[in-house]
Amino acid sequence: MINFNGNLVGQSNENIEQNRGFLYADAVFETLKVLEGKILFLEDHYFRLMASMRIIRMEIPIDFTLDYMETEILKTTKALNLINARVRLTVFRNGEGKYLPEKRSVGFVIVAEAAETIYTNTKETYEMELFKDFHVSKHLLSTLKTTSCLVNITASIFAEENNYDNCFLINDDKNIIEAINGNIFMVQNNTIFTPPLSDGCKNGIIRKKIIEIISKSNDYKFEERSISPFELQKADEIFITNIAVGIQSVTKYRKKSYTKVVANNLLVKLNAQIKFNS
Structure with missing residues (x-):
């Protein structure tokens, strides 16, 4: 060759x-x-x-x-x-x-x-933007971890060129499904939302563990439902989950700034579960 x-x-x-x-x-x-x-x-x-x-x-x-x-x-x-x-x-x-x-x-x-020993959520700033150039299709293959990642790669380049830490990816219905490198959770009042797998998001392992933790808690309500981009600026918190970092809080999207209280609380419970099962 x-x-x-x-x-x-x-x-x-x-x-x-x-x-x-x-x-x-x-x-x-x-x-x-x-x-x-x-x-x-x-x-x-x-x-x-x-x-x-x-x-x-x-x-x-x-x-x-x-x-x-x-x-x-x-x-x-x-x-x-x-x-x-x-x-x-x-x-x-x-x-x-x-x-x-x-x-x-x-x-x-x-x-x-x-890799680091335990999961932390210590980044002071983490800004995201909506990636609209390409969409993720709503079908079963989109939920799998395959080596077909051109949307994620292109979105990563877009984020770097525009000084963002990450991007929200959308599906054919223009709903938010995930970040470039993980699943998305949104907190509003005491309710935590995440897109359903049927919207095309990855079937993440940490996503599954966080859902289990939330479901066992009396502090929050949980919903799996489609999330419109218009809801992002109404949220109190947004965080990303994946196996590499555990939980990563988003601190800013456009003019909206977010807290990380719920994310840090869930992170403590996730690390405790890991330690208990070690």
């Missing part, structure tokens, strides 16, 4: 099998957190990965068990001398460069990097 500078950078395609994850985004992934040598919410990640693989008709190896996945991830972090780590497990379909895969079997790759 030849790159744009005319230099040889690899073998010809007669001698290699190109990765379908690279060619067609024919891959799903899980971002996981390892804390003190233990994978957080391992079963939730495993079952979400299995569900994703079934939905896109990947062949699941009989030995791809929960124990096997745990062993391979911890083998990687130990090899890198990481006690606390952010891990990405990407599963791709084998086969050659055609839309119809000749093989249904899969391969996987695991990468890891150092």
